Amino acid sequence: MNTDEARQLERSYLLNLYPPIRMPMVIARGEGARLWDSDGKEYLDFVSGGRAVTGLGHCHPKVAAAIRRQAEDLVHVSNDFYTEPQLRLAERLSQLFGGRCFFCNSGAEAVETAIKLVRKQGYKTSGADKHEIVTALRSFHGRTFGALAATGQPKYHKGFQPLPSGFVHVPFNDVEALHGAVSVRTCAVLLEPILGESGVYPATSEFLRAARELCDRNGAALILDEVQTGLGRTGKMFAYQHYDVEPDVITLAKALGGGVPVGAIIAREPVASAFEPGDHASTFGGGPLPAAAALAALEVIEEEGLVENAAQVGEHLAQGLRAVQEKTSLVTEIRARGLMIAVDLAAPVAGRVKQECTARGLLINTVGDQMLRLIPPLVLSVEQAESGLEVLGEVLASVATE
Numbered sequence: 435m436n437t438d439e440a441r442q443l444e445r446s447y448l449l450n451l452y453p454p455i456r457m458p459m460v461i462a463r464g465e466g467a468r469l470w471d472s473d474g475k476e477y478l479d480f481v482s483g484g485r486a487v488t489g490l491g492h493c494h495p496k497v498a499a500a501i502r503r504q505a506e507d508l509v510h511v512s513n514d515f516y517t518e519p520q521l522r523l524a525e526r527l528s529q530l531f532g533g534r535c536f537f538c539n540s541g542a543e544a545v546e547t548a549i550k551l552v553r554k555q556g557y558k559t560s561g562a563d564k565h566e567i568v569t570a571l572r573s574f575h576g577r578t579f580g581a582l583a584a585t586g587q588p589k590y591h592k593g594f595q596p597l598p599s600g601f602v603h604v605p606f607n608d609v610e611a612l613h614g615a616v617s618v619r620t621c622a623v624l625l626e627p628i629l630g631e632s633g634v635y636p637a638t639s640e641f642l643r644a645a646r647e648l649c650d651r652n653g654a655a656l657i658l659d660e661v662q663t664g665l666g667r668t669g670k671m672f673a674y675q676h677y678d679v680e681p682d683v684i685t686l687a688k689a690l691g692g693g694v695p696v697g698a699i700i701a702r703e704p705v706a707s708a709f710e711p712g713d714h715a716s717t718f719g720g721g722p723l724p725a726a727a728a729l730a731a732l733e734v735i736e737e738e739g740l741v742e743n744a745a746q747v748g749e750h751l752a753q754g755l756r757a758v759q760e761k762t763s764l765v766t767e768i769r770a771r772g773l774m775i776a777v778d779l780a781a782p783v784a785g786r787v788k789q790e791c792t793a794r795g796l797l798i799n800t801v802g803d804q805m806l807r808l809i810p811p812l813v814l815s816v817e818q819a820e821s822g823l824e825v826l827g828e829v830l831a832s833v834a835t836e
C-alpha cells in the first residue's frame with residue numbers, strides 16, 4: 435500500500451482524528467531500532483513506534499516468541515478464570531514495586547483505575563467529601579473522561595465539558611500552590627514525575643517531597659503516572675527512583691507489553707485494599723496473550739540490562755546534542771533523563787527539522803513548533819545514537835542557516 439492509497443482509505447473509513455499527525459509513509463516492518471516503509475525505505479526510530487511504546491525495539495525475538503507460544507495455547511479467557519501469565523506478571527511487577535496489581539489495556543485506563551481506587555479510599559476513610567484529586571498544569575494523563583479531567587491542559591478539554599468534577603490543577607513544580615491546593619478534602623495527588631507529552635520537564639525534588647508530605651499530612655494517596663517514564667525509559671526502572679519519594683500507586687502502560695497493549699496499576703497498602711470485589715473490572719485486562727508478552731518484555735529489560743543501557747546511551751545522546759548546541763544558536767536548551775530527551779529551538783522550525791530528518795531516515799517527535807522530542811528504544815546502541823546525532827546535527831545546522 436502506498437501513502438496516497440492509505441490517505442484515501444483513511445478519509446473514507448476512519449474518524450477524522452489523526453491526519454494532522456500522520457507521517458507520509460506506510461510502515462510495513464520493524465526490527466530493533468529500525469523501521470521500513472512499504473517502499474522499502476529504512477528509518478532509525480527515535481520515537482519508539484511514535485509514542486514511546488517499543489522500548490525493546492520492534493519485534494524483539496523473545497517477545498515475538500512468547501506471543502507466538504501463547505497464541506497457540508490460549509489467546510483469551512476473561513477474569514472469570516485464573517491464568518498463569520497474569521498471575522506471574524503480577525508477581526513480577528509486585529517484586530519490582532511492592533503492592534498489588536490491576537491490569538487493563540492502555541495508559542488512560544490505568545489512570546482511570548487509579549482515580550477510582552483513590553476515590554474509593556477517600557470514601558472509605560472519610561466519606562464522599564474526600565474526593566478531590568490534585569494534579570499539575572501541563573500534565574498529560576490520557577483521553578478518557580477521568581484521565582482527561584486530570585490532564586492539566588485546557589486545549590484537550592475544549593468541546594468535551596462537562597468533565598468529571600473534583601480535579602484541582604496547580605502549576606507544575608510550584609510547591610506553594612501545592613500547599614494551597616491539598617487539604618482534608620484531597621484523596622490523592624496525581625503527578626507525572628517527568629512531564630512527558632509536554633516536553634520532558636522533570637519534577638523538582640522539592641515538589642515531589644512536598645507532594646508526599648502533604649499527602650501524608652492529609653491522609654491522601656500519592657499516585658505517580660509512570661505510563662511514559664516507567665520501565666527503564668529514564669535510566670531507572672521507574673522515574674520516581676531518581677527522587678527520595680515513594681508513591682502509593684504507580685500507573686504503567688506503553689513499554690509494558692513490548693508493543694502489545696497492556697496497562698497496569700500497582701498499588702501499595704493501605705490504598706490497595708480500598709477496592710472490593712465488583713468495584714472495577716476489565717474484560718480484556720490481564721488476558722493471557724498480553725500478560726505473556728509483558729512477562730517476556732520484563733525479562734528482556736532485565737536480562738539485557740536495558741535500564742542501564744538507557745542511562746548510558748541517553749547520556750551519550752545528551753552529550754552529543756550539547757556539542758550540536760555549541761555549534762548552532764538554534765538549539766536553546768536540552769533536557770534529558772535517560773532516553774527521554776527534549777531539544778528547545780530558538781525559532782518555530784520544529785516541523786521543518788522533523789520533515790528533513792524523516793527524509794534522511796531519522797524519525798523524531800515534535801512538541802509544538804519549537805521543540806523536538808527524542809524517545810528512542812532502550813535497545814539503542816551507541817553506534818545508532820551516533821548516526822542519529824549526525825543526521826540531526828546536519829539538519830539543525832542547515833535549517834539554522836536558511
Ligand SMILES: Cc1ncc(COP(=O)(O)O)c(C=O)c1O
Pocket residue numbers: 485540541542543545574575576577626630631659660661662663687688
Ligand atoms: C503520562 C501519560 N499518562 C497517560 C497516557 C495515556 O496513555 P494511552 O494513550 O495509552 O491511553 C500517556 C500517553 O501519552 C502518558 O504519557
